[in-house]
Amino acid sequence: MPRSQSPTCDVDALIDAVIDREGRYVNHPADRGGATCWGITEAVARAEGYAGAMRTLPRDTAAAIYRRLYWLRPGFDRVALRAPAIAAELFDTGVNMGSATATGFLQRALNALNRAARDYPDIAVDRAIGPRTLAALDSFLDARGKGGETILLRAMEALQGERYIALAERRPSQEAFLYGWLANRIGRD
DSSP, rough: OOOTSSSOHHHHHHHHHHHHHHHHHHOOOTTTTOSTTTEEEHHHHHHTOOOOOOOOHHHHHHHHHHHIIITTTTHHHHHHHHHHHHHHHHHHHHHHHOOHHHHHHHHHHHTTTTTTTTTSOOOEEEEEEEHHHHHHHHHHHHHHHHHHHHHHHHHHHHHHHHHHHHHHHHHHGHHHHHHHHHHHHSSSS
């Protein structure tokens, strides 16, 4: 059940922060995503109906895409009712690594933190926010209190950091981005 006493999560502020961090048009040769503007790849922009030049993708179009694809579609808005900091992390990680990957980090961390299923049963790591994931999150927060949200966030960021390093180890071209990923995506407020 959503925790109405939790502080709210300002999705507009999250979107603005991502857009500011990602910046305008970029087409780095080592970036497998290709041309981006405001952090939106050309493939995503086209799939969402944008037909113009990537250099001129309107900021409000990018914001609408972020809201639709990286907040509402994966259900992070439902997480925000329970744990705003976790929802913010899911959003940011989802933008950078994909929403399913972000959700998988949450599910893995919840399973690892359930004290051998004493607090709640393990959940499938199906990489989708559904009733069982939300129930596990509710049970975790009930068992661990407000401080638990901080620990869960740290666990998710540990998984994210490990994935960045493994990516750079597998594909040395990605080392060009590792410092920025760690500086801008891990442990920031």
